[in-house]
Amino acid sequence: RTFYEAIEDAFESEEIPYVLCTRRDYFTRGEIADLVNLISLLAEPDDPSYLAGWMASPLSEMPPGLAEELLARSKAGRESGDLLLLSDIIRKEHPELISYLEEMKKKAELRGVSAIIRELLCSPEFLTSYEPEQRRRVRANISYMAEIAAEYEVSQGRSLAGCAEYMRFSVKESKQQEEPEITDEDNDAVNVLTIHSAKGLEYPVVALGGAEARPKGPPSVDTSVRYGVIAKQMPDFLKYPEKKEVLTVAGMWHEERETMALLEEDKRFWYVASTRARDKLIICGLTKTDSSSGEELPPAKESFLSMISSSREAGDKWTLCSEEEVSPSYKNIKRACGGSTGPVYMLYPKIVSPAKLARLSASAYAMLSWCPTAYRLAYRQGRTMQWTLRGGEGAGGSEFGSLAHWVLSKWDFSNDTLSDWLPGGENESEYERVLKNVPYEVREEFRSALSRKQIREILYNYAMSEEGKMLSALLSQKGESKLWRETPFRVLDDGLLMVGSTDIFWEETDRICLRDWKTTTEEIAPGEYYEEQLKFYAYAMYIFRKGKRLPEKMIEIGINYLRSPSEKKKIIEMSDEALESTGERVHGAAVSALLDIFETRYEYCSRCPWRYICSKKHI
Numbered sequence: 001r002t003f004y005e006a007i008e009d010a011f012e013s014e015e016i017p018y019v020l021c022t023r024r025d026y027f028t029r030g031e032i033a034d035l036v037n038l039i040s041l042l043a044e045p046d047d048p049s050y051l052a053g054w055m056a057s058p059l060s061e062m063p064p065g066l067a068e069e070l071l072a073r074s075k076a077g078r079e080s081g082d083l084l085l086l087s088d089i090i091r092k093e094h095p096e097l098i099s100y101l102e103e104m105k106k107k108a109e110l111r112g113v114s115a116i117i118r119e120l121l122c123s124p125e126f127l128t129s130y131e132p133e134q135r136r137r138v139r140a141n142i143s144y145m146a147e148i149a150a151e152y153e154v155s156q157g158r159s160l161a162g163c164a165e166y167m168r169f170s171v172k173e174s175k176q177q178e179e180p181e182i183t184d185e186d187n188d189a190v191n192v193l194t195i196h197s198a199k200g201l202e203y204p205v206v207a208l209g210g211a212e213a214r215p216k217g218p219p220s221v222d223t224s225v226r227y228g229v230i231a232k233q234m235p236d237f238l239k240y241p242e243k244k245e246v247l248t249v250a251g252m253w254h255e256e257r258e259t260m261a262l263l264e265e266d267k268r269f270w271y272v273a274s275t276r277a278r279d280k281l282i283i284c285g286l287t288k289t290d291s292s293s294g295e296e297l298p299p300a301k302e303s304f305l306s307m308i309s310s311s312r313e314a315g316d317k318w319t320l321c322s323e324e325e326v327s328p329s330y331k332n333i334k335r336a337c338g339g340s341t342g343p344v345y346m347l348y349p350k351i352v353s354p355a356k357l358a359r360l361s362a363s364a365y366a367m368l369s370w371c372p373t374a375y376r377l378a379y380r381q382g383r384t385m386q387w388t389l390r391g392g393e394g395a396g397g398s399e400f401g402s403l404a405h406w407v408l409s410k411w412d413f414s415n416d417t418l419s420d421w422l423p424g425g426e427n428e429s430e431y432e433r434v435l436k437n438v439p440y441e442v443r444e445e446f447r448s449a450l451s452r453k454q455i456r457e458i459l460y461n462y463a464m465s466e467e468g469k470m471l472s473a474l475l476s477q478k479g480e481s482k483l484w485r486e487t488p489f490r491v492l493d494d495g496l497l498m499v500g501s502t503d504i505f506w507e508e509t510d511r512i513c514l515r516d517w518k519t520t521t522e523e524i525a526p527g528e529y530y531e532e533q534l535k536f537y538a539y540a541m542y543i544f545r546k547g548k549r550l551p552e553k554m555i556e557i558g559i560n561y562l563r564s565p566s567e568k569k570k571i572i573e574m575s576d577e578a579l580e581s582t583g584e585r586v587h588g589a590a591v592s593a594l595l596d597i598f599e600t601r602y603e604y605c606s607r608c609p610w611r612y613i614c615s616k617k618h619i
């Protein structure tokens, strides 16, 4: 937290939006105090201090001279015994301001405080009152406040007075509050937080600071289960005056034991910190240089930076770059921090050319192929994929699909046994029996008689189709199974670990047939996306079989839109050339994911599930 000020300066000079996720700092921000004041005013419109606070804040968009004049007149009136209230002056002379506040109050009561905060952000003229470099931060902080208000509304309901009180309480308590309780990846801003408060959270890209710091030793007076109260040094009256420092034996033993424990703790601490990153980890630490020779001095022993540096010596996996090699804008940051102008070097992992992800999932690859901007939204900002969201009961939302997939992974594709997995409402004991075996995460969907009925209908039609009959026959065959369902895989290909899970595949004499089941319609689940995902599966299977020297077979892929008539089904035979070209695209995607250049596929915008939140859409 000691670096917060420098970090803020750096982000502001680079105009990068950020949120300090430590409540103490967050709630004492000027814009947050102004916003809490406005919400309080809406809840208590007769309170003159809230009214005065709002008038003086950028949120009122009043010209500074006018707010000042009205406040001065009200103050002068009070001093001269004139009981004309500030609200009366405004009501008389600026009725439009009172109407505006009344309108806001009504909206807050009807639609919730979070809605009016978001509305404020839609017409952000008030931002012009802030310095240009502060505007993005102010915007991000206010947007974060909308999330806090929304959380309150979800747990406590829509209450303007309650929400205002909760916010005031947060501001008041924030002085003692050191760690964040709420963080949110949805803000398009960098989250700045302490490592302790990041426990349990994950982010696509994580930068760690302070890696040069050494772990602290035990305090000079400590308690120990083994030795009782420990003083590290002999008290003055027990040592010879000429001896500066005399350590006690118990202190030495204690230090020996505790230092080891603290070092272990420090390693765990940095382990926790490093594993917060999903895609990219940047470790920042300062090394000193010898003032006479200009040579880099090794980082302090036992620091995290030293741990990393030792791996450089051991395996030559690290390299030093001067600041110019790393980023031309780094100088600005250094200036903003008021740092020295001496030479600065960075310890960087040796450049692997081209750098690529070590692991790529089928869905990440499909997303990158669909539109790199969508990949950024999903995998860098952690936003939920729109078309996997629940779309209402029976509408093909994610739980509906998961329940259908669960049945498809167990059922023998015979209509006679369908109700064993999806019982109707009339047979209570049968329903209870099956419910016990349903995975916990889809039980809610299973409880819906309408969803069970709709899935039964969809699967009934599937069982009647040619493919359904063939699968049923395949399953009833004696001997080694030729059909696999819900099969997770991890296949390593040229340094890239490909992971995913196939819905179903079966083996025929000359081919392997891979299928993906979709319970939504193609408008909701775009075909190109799932086709690319299936090609990824096919390529992984091709590499797997090659590695195991299994007989060469044609790999055939297809998407089964279970709600659509079977004649619409698209089957693709993957030739060796098609598989090789998929492989090139997969490795290309693993490289481009690390380039941080996320292009847009405008041709998909009009039917892209991200179009409602994507700022780059082109429709």
Ligand code: SF4
Residues within 6 Å of the ligand: 370, 371, 372, 373, 374, 600, 601, 602, 604, 605, 606, 608, 609, 610, 611, 614, 615, 616, 617, 618
């Ligand atoms: S809306 Fe357009 S630019 Fe945005 S993610 Fe979708 S396809 Fe890409």
